[in-house]
Amino acid sequence: MPRFSVIVPAYRVQAYLHACLDSVLNQSFKDYEIIVVDDCSPDACGPIADEYAVRDPRVGVVHLPVNSGLGPARNAGMARATGDYLLFLDGDDTLTPEALQAVADRLDATGGPDVLVYDYARTYWSGESVRNVFAHHLAETGPPSFRLADRPELLKVLMVVWNKAYRREFVEAEGFTFAPGYYEDTPWTYPVLMAAGSIAVLDRVCVGYRQRRRGNILSTTTHRHFDVFDQYDRVFAFIDARPELASWRPVMFRRMLDHFSTLYTSRGRLPRGTRARFFRMARAHCRRYRTPGAPVPRRARLRHALFRLGAHRTYRALWAAQRLRGRLGRLAATAHRAARGAALQLHYRVQLRLPLRPGDAVFAAYWHRGYTCSPAALEATARALVPGLRTSWICRPEDARTVPDATRVLHPGTAAYWTALARSKFLVNNVNFDRRLVKRRGQILLQTHHGTPLKTMGTDLVHRPAAAGSIDFEQLLRNVDKWDFSLSANQHSTLVWERTYPSGYTTLEYGSPRNDVFHRTGPEETARLRELLGVPAGSTALLYAPTLRDYRRTQHHSLDLEQLVRVLGPHYVVLTRSHYLEATSHGAPGHTAHPRIIDVSAHPSVEELCLASDGLITDYSSLMFDYVNLDRPVVLYLEDAQAYEATRGTYFDPAAFPPGAVARDQEELHEIFTTDHWRGPRSTQRRAAFRARFCPYDDGHASERVVRRVFLNDTSGLPVPTPVTGRGPSGVPRQVPVREYTNG
Template sequence: MPRFSVIVPAYRVQAYLHACLDSVLNQSFKDYEIIVVDDCSPDACGPIADEYAARDPRVGVVHLPHNSGLGPARNAGVARASGDYLLFLDGDDTFTPEALQTIADRLEATADPDVLVYDYARTYWSGESERNTFAHHLAETGPGSFRLAERPELLKVLMVVWNKAYRREFIEAEGFTFPPGYYEDTPWTYPVLMAAGSIAVLDAVCVGYRQRRRGNILSTTTRRHFDVFDQYDRVFAFIDARPELALWRPVMFRRMLDHFSTLYTSQARLPRGTRAPFFRRARAHCRRYRAPGAPVPGRTRLRHALFRLGAHRTYRALWAAQQLRRRLRRGNATLRRAVRGTALQVHYRVQLRLPVRPGEAVFAAYWNRGYTCSPAALEATARALVPGLRTSWICRPEDAHTVPAATRVLHPGTFAYWTALARSKYLVNNVNFDHRLVKRRGQVLLQTHHGTPLKTMGTDLVHRPAAAGSMDFAQLLRNIDKWDFSLSANQHSTLVWERAYPSGYTTLEYGSPRNDVFHRVDSAETARLRERLAIPAGSTALLYAPTHRDYRRDQHHPLDLDRLVRVLGPRFVVLARSHYLDETARTTAGHTRHPRIIDVSAHPSVEELCLASDALITDYSSLMFDYVNLDRPVVLHLEDRQAYEAARGTYFDLEAFPPGAVARDPEELHEIFATDHWRGPRSTQRRAAFRARFCPYDDGHAAERVVRRIFLDDTSGLPLPVPLTSRGPTGVPRQVPVREYTNG
């Protein structure tokens, strides 16, 4: 029998469940079991829990056949528990280091009370934490254990289930269970504390209470908030069944009215048209359970009186007046925003009042550069599959030549540009649109991203100033809130995006549309690409594509290409591709004089460069995740790994799980090619494992899946992913046997 049973309900928390379970398994105190209850979660919560259970016998998993809600999920966990004490931890929260040892020590010191109440801290995406404001009520003074009547102020601590440890025998003897519906904590925590024969407190933060940017389920707008009335019915029924608890009736009455008031005045919880019915229900509860006697602060007496009288209009008027005063305090800033604007913005505001055009779509990529990446693949597929769709592409004038003739070109900052943003139904980008974009009802915004994340991204950069630079995180979050859909190439990307870009969008784990071309170009077209790039016949072309270094002003990369081509010999050609952010590197790359270094930095399509090459040399670029779809060698040159990790950071150890051979200095890189290790069996095995993990949906149909789902609203006819073993060959350039190692 373990000391603790840690019960973790899991529903739509796949981005946080790893951290939650790791926070338990990494505790120094080891006498526990973990029971994860998969509440029929539609995301990867179930498989993640099964993965942990396969690795550690202390982890058990309960898969519920249908979604039941937090209360029934916790009941399922309690039914499986065998520990002395029950601890609850929501799937997006974490235990602090040493929390279990601290709890165990306090339980022993207080002679195993029925309930131990410990502290928590609210944790935010920025890494900031804020301790419970009522922590002083947990001071470890006086008797080690007590009854609630001796310290009634304990009820001011947040009444949730997960900041307490419960003696399992006490819970079973009293028959406590969680009810269904919202606010299921209410009829659990109050009765448990009132019935407990002994309570102890622990003045230590044991739980990190994650504050998700879009709030928890209780922040959603739904009539299910009316469940609160049923929950208080259960609380008062419990009190009425036990005459000795009658002293708590006034306290519960006051807390009930406070709870009703909070829900009523919340902007986002009650749907339109339901406030009056909510007020009537609250009035009925006031009359049914009225029990004067509990002290009420002066500022809340009026609210309570209005509830009892049923004065809905008066309450609403006072609430509106309070809101108006708040708006007036912010008046100057609001006024400046209201009167600002140029002719373009006036035009945009006018367009926003006109109907959205259902047959129009706007695409863009890389801050309005040329026709490229996944938005380009989606634009071409949408034109082919969606009848009557009119597409537009936003780009700079110098990139207009890259846009297909059938697609309308929009230049940023023009009247046509703002008209399209205001009235097109579909908005597709691999970065964010202009921050002044107003996301209208009826518009659909798809964020495609631009590659599988290896380097740290989004809000994860808040503690990496060298990489974040002048990034405005507040504006970033406002942009994220406009997304309806986030496209993901694999589960790794899904987990990173949902954490690094936290909001309420829907993730589409469909693959990377920009890689579809790899499955549609044959060897003849590949040969033509090589010819256009002036790759000599019979040569082995190495695409060198390093990523951007945030920690360097000068984007001079550690690899000496002139020396590389001299060492490798005349049969090798290097296609040098600078990162699109490295303007200095682009400028200097074209001045190389070696005939076997071809500067392809200005080439509009990196996918064509991948098809034309025989192998890729890179460092931390996400291009490696795309390139392995071609099943061609990848070589990593990681000479500055320590500096890069310190400045930018990565999401996994690339050396431990690479897509091919790894070189840590130029000499090792030369040796890899000299010995044919770059395309040997070990490199092939690594590439296969890498491809299996990161390319499950890159089968040539990713764009079709997205277009059918977004533009055609077709969820049943999506092409199923083609297994890796069944995928056909991609365009394969001619490779020649190369075993030369010279200094020529």
């Protein structure tokens, strides 16, 4: 008897069925059977299913003689099922990697409930994936299992059959089957949840719910949308047959009206000329099943009242008025934005005519993200060293919490923002400022960049359209012409920046200010950071930080972290961090489905993550150049080297001159760790050579050198860099000259 029976109804999904079945067969958890029900599909669904059945004995196929619809197809699958739990997966949807293992683990942890509800994400043709907006109702808090009455908010999660696992004995004992017709999920999901003696939740996306552009059954125009009335008849018949469920009647009454309202106002579902009949039938159901008691949101009260009264014309007029109001509102919002933008630009032009403020400095990083990178290190040092300096940091409102109290926060696009850009003497950024910035005589603009370049940058991207995307190179060069200083961490960076960003700025080869913290943080602070991130005491923490793939629309990475931590063993933890251009969440670090994989994408400081880790796994990220300052192991995972080189390109082959061990596939990566090669003498030797070449000035005083040169115009009292071989925790200085270049 398998643990799971995965039932897949298939009708006109030949383009998606391979991906659906592969998503199940590629699961690491193998104790399951797949039952594909060919609902007399006119396309190749049947032959595709038969082909899989020949290749894998876990796949069984049921061919229905006539097309019966989703409900009867699922019933046919259940009749063949032998698993402990039933899972349903539509033929155009997919399971996410490791979903079955996560479901099995959660079922074990919660004592084998009647129903387990897990999460899903809507997936689009573009590769975009959007998680269910009601995911917070699946929080794994409170008792491991419960009844629906204990957590009624669970009904807000999409009421479909395929985001749940059902104990087969429970389903058979209750005699649950699917009804024919459209909206067959309705008389299944509500009765199942109301009757379940135990329910559990899994806060994990397990299903990719494909959003098809065309061909979705429920988005077609047909009289079969009237099936919704029969389906709610079945729901109320179930409740009436069980007096103990009477308390759910007002809840179902309200949800029925919400469903009717959604159908009525959805364009393209009800055939022309049928809305009045739909409204009359909805009114009849209101009268038949009306049960006051469930609270109705204020915005829905009028709709419900009009349904009960049968006021079809009034409802339709209000609906039309609401749509018109929405259009007018959008037009008004567009006009308001245009007027506000014009007013702000007028304000900026006025500010440009006023005197500069010699004691003001504006800092920003990563297109207005939080307080981070070299601009943050320079801001803190400038406040400490420059008398009377007033500093401001430009960031989005959600990142304001990361800015020190002593620093003024500016939000992009405000009058204060434009005033600061117009009148501050010093402008510091690791990317370019707004293209509308007018560089005034007397202003000093420092470009810090954000790391040593490995991948091709600037004008070198002209002939690499996959990486360049929509870059306007003429505008890019106009922005570069505003730079007064370009900060460089090493000679390699100097040569790249001056060639790819050609202009008349002065290069300061002073080191990377964002790395100063590595030389000034003690073991007590490091221990605090590890505790904050949730790294267990005594564990070895590996930071996994891949860079962006320009050639991919979706930033999925081939490294299977769950498999990696299983190979590494219980004393290892992986801190996984997405590239800043793909990370969208904010807040505290979060745990993934695996307890030894911690998602730290939301952590505001990558430098703190480096300090908290014992080793780095990366690919083409510039983080490797910073991380070697800690003299901790680095492993490069270059499984897509050929594709990356063809699309983005690199300035040198990282496999030929790496900062540590190099893996080209997951098996090789596992071997590097199991043999301890990742921190062996060969890796140490490579890291030392890499550090000597790329970190000659990263001694903990790069920020001070930059601030003294740019803000204080001091060219003689700069701290002399400490040689790499002579650096301790605080970087003991020795006499090594500091280079300064003028590009002109």
